Amino acid sequence: MPSIHPPIGRIGYVLKRYPRFSETFIVNEILAHEAVGQEIDIFALRPADEAHYQDILGRVRASVTHLKDRFCGPDPVWDRMIRARDLVPGAWDALAQIDGIASGQDVAQALELAIAIRARGITHLHAHFGTVAASVTRLAAAMADVSWSFTAHAKDIYHQYETPQHLDLKLQDADVTITVSDYNLAYLQKTHDVGKLVRIYNGLDLTRFQYAPPRMEATEILAVGRLVEKKGFHILVEAIKLMVEAGHTPSCTIIGSGEERDDLAAQITNSRLGEYVRLEGPRPQSEVIEAMRGAAVLACPCVIGADGNRDGLPTVLVEAMALGLPVVSTNVVGIPELVRDRKTGLIVPDGDPQALADALVSMAQDPALRASLSKAARNLIEAEYDVTVSASALRCLWAEAIARQSNTKRSAA
Structure with a gap:
């Protein structure tokens, strides 16, 4: 059994919706982190639209913050900018460097997320899927001056979106990108200009899935x-x-x-x-x-x-x-x-x-x-596919990203 990487700081998970009935792989991952004492905060960008929920959700201890996603007029965004002026001074520089891919909704949610990062002492952000969750995470991390990463799955890689998702830019900017198969890894390396890209399989809590030989009488x-x-x-x-x-x-x-x-x-x-x-x-x-x-x-x-x-x-x-x-x-x-x-x-x-x-x-x-x-x-x-091992590998990558961010800050000081 490989050594298990210990907890590191406080991690913010950024998800489009939480919970999602079909995304048990994210819950498995979070539970594996919590099992070793890793502190997690979950941020959801859109309301949950599920009629059913998985029974393992009750085991998650992390707090869940649903960021406001509907705004009437410019005032809510401006209010967040005023709050960020004192709490997240770097937000101004980050906003000045926006490259035109962020929507007003993304900016407003990123501002709120950046404020939460500072208030809660979050040291790294991780998103699942390279679409809106990665967009908001990328911007909020720049505002709060923390490292960030995301996991690219399949739809976010191969689906033909009507609105460009700028996956190239996210792959270049993220401190590390994770994907869930060697096929994905080879495809992204061939078709995109990527930064640090690592394959980690979605893991499973094997203690909940005890093996039994197949029943010969089953049909x-x-x-x-x-x-x-x-x-x-x-x-x-x-x-x-x-x-x-x-x-x-x-x-x-x-x-x-x-x-x-x-x-x-x-x-x-x-x-x-x-x-x-x-x-x-x-x-x-x-x-x-x-x-x-x-x-x-x-x-x-x-x-x-x-x-x-x-x-x-x-x-x-x-x-x-x-x-x-x-x-x-x-x-x-x-x-x-x-x-x-x-x-x-x-x-x-x-x-x-x-x-x-x-x-x-x-x-x-x-x-x-x-x-x-x-x-x-x-x-x-x-x-x-043991989630204990895959979650440990993820924490190891986060620790490296946090260390690089700290070294950069010291060099700039």
Whole structure:
């Protein structure tokens, strides 16, 4: 077991929304920091828009500050500028150097965040996703003269946004950028002018995901995730149809909610698959874990969306593999780093329902394959996806960034 980096100062996490039902990887990370005594403050830039919340949220001790995100006229921004004049003198210089990419809303929230940084003694800011959270973090860190970093995932890297997100500028300005797969790292290095860029996999609390060999009598095909195009659940439904037409009697449960629910329900009805496929809606993580323990295989048929959106490395795959549930997924972005074909799972081409159907049938009919994939998958998770280790690596990078910032200040004094 590698040595664990100790707590460092006080860290501010900047997130677009908190909590988000689908972003358990952020909660896992925060909990891992808190487990070693790391002080965390969470700042949310937009109201939470979730109807359901994960049960692990109650374990987070960090305070959550929802920064005001709606302003009427210039007065609220001006009020923040007046407050910053005495509390954050560097804000004036930072504002004078704005390069035209920040909106008025970003500036107002950055001012409020910079004031909180000074008041709470925060020594480093970390954002998740290279969009608005990184925009506000970048500006607030410059105003308060602290170091900053962000984690780039997938949508923020590959999605074609109507409004430019200036990812190049953030990659250059951040003290360090983290991304969650080697695929992402290679892509960013090839397509952007990057500064310090490091790959750290999204980790999992393995004490909550105890391994058990796959149940040989299980038959259920399970899928878990937001009902959006990039998850590829429409491909899964088509694969189930092909299995039925070939004489099989599959049973498939899809857990999750999202904008594609009505389309999926219509697809199931039109294909006469009502007795084979069930849309269960969202479930708390404890119920998802229970469903995984009873299933035969997890189907994660990710695709690249029409707008370029795609999954980087779905947390649900890490969870299933940690528990011992065999998985079938696709060759999208960083997934093959985790699901290594016929070693830790089965990989099929994205958007290919026949290949997906064949893989699901193979998994169901070959108990020896399921057992070998299950054990190898758990070994990989223990070696590379332990959140204790990934959070420690993140703290190490923060400590280096804080030290460089301190050295710069001493040199300038």
